[in-house]
Amino acid sequence: RKEVEQDPGPFNVPEGATVAFNCTYSNSASQSFFWYRQDCRKEPKLLMSVYSSGNEDGRFTAQLNRASQYISLLIRDSKLSDSATYLCVVNMGILTGGGNKLTFGTGTQLKVEL
Amino acid sequence: EPEVTQTPSHQVTQMGQEVILRCVPISNHLYFYWYRQILGQKVEFLVSFYNNEISEKSEIFDDQFSVERPDGSNFTLKIRSTKLEDSAMYFCASRVSGVVMNTEAFFGQGTRLTVV
Numbered sequence: 001r002k003e004v005e006q007d008p009g010p011f012n013v014p015e016g017a018t019v020a021f022n023c024t025y026s027n028s029a030s031q032s033f034f035w036y037r038q039d040c041r042k043e044p045k046l047l048m049s050v051y052s053s054g055n056e057d058g059r060f061t062a063q064l065n066r067a068s069q070y071i072s073l074l075i076r077d078s079k080l081s082d083s084a085t086y087l088c089v090v091n092m093g094i095l096t097g098g099g100n101k102l103t104f105g106t107g108t109q110l111k112v113e114l
Numbered sequence: 115e116p117e118v119t120q121t122p123s124h125q126v127t128q129m130g131q132e133v134i135l136r137c138v139p140i141s142n143h144l145y146f147y148w149y150r151q152i153l154g155q156k157v158e159f160l161v162s163f164y165n166n167e168i169s170e171k172s173e174i175f176d177d178q179f180s181v182e183r184p185d186g187s188n189f190t191l192k193i194r195s196t197k198l199e200d201s202a203m204y205f206c207a208s209r210v211s212g213v214v215m216n217t218e219a220f221f222g223q224g225t226r227l228t229v230v
Contacts, residue, residue, distance in 0.1 A: 031215050032215045032216045032217070033216075034216070034218075038157075041203070041226075042223070042224075043205055043221035043222060043223050043224050044157060044205070044221050045221070046218045046219070046220075049216040049218070051216070087156075087157065091215075100145055100162055100164075100169065100170070100209070100212030100213065101147065101159045101162055101170055101172075102147075102149075102159065102207075102219055103159065104149075104156050104157040104158070105156065106155070106156040107156065
């Protein structure tokens, strides 16, 4: 099983649509969770951290389900500028013996169209 | 806003040659990383560096690779004898902490390495 698994997409949605991405991770000892955004041939940039209680930042909502080892990202009222690849990223954490490296999923490609 | 800077942005080298990729992490950050991304594939961890030594490395990071922080600001990745399969985008990243949960990693713009 892959350490971090995502549906690669692409997800083609019209402007204004709501779209949801899912991610699963294999190691139950994982401690920190993130969604990063990557534009074509650019560096990953943090979109938001993901907390157990769920968190929201404007049009973006992230959820974490530790029992199912599942992370989600919801984008509401999608804009053309949201077109990018969304990377699910997991950090096991030093205290659990996993070091401090980030483990990336393959990413889910989103295309928002007029 | 502070940022991680990488040079060069693009490096073309012949197979078997040595290359050095350079990075200047954010000044108050303590944890440094190199990742690579082969075109069309996921971002892969290479190595992490803390307190002037390697703290973790992946299977990719074999004897052909080395890292150094020569002067307290630069953080370099050296590939001794490049292979065609080393062609990729190499990202440097830094974090203020590798222990505190949910600490953001900031990535540089990347160096595109092309081995011919």
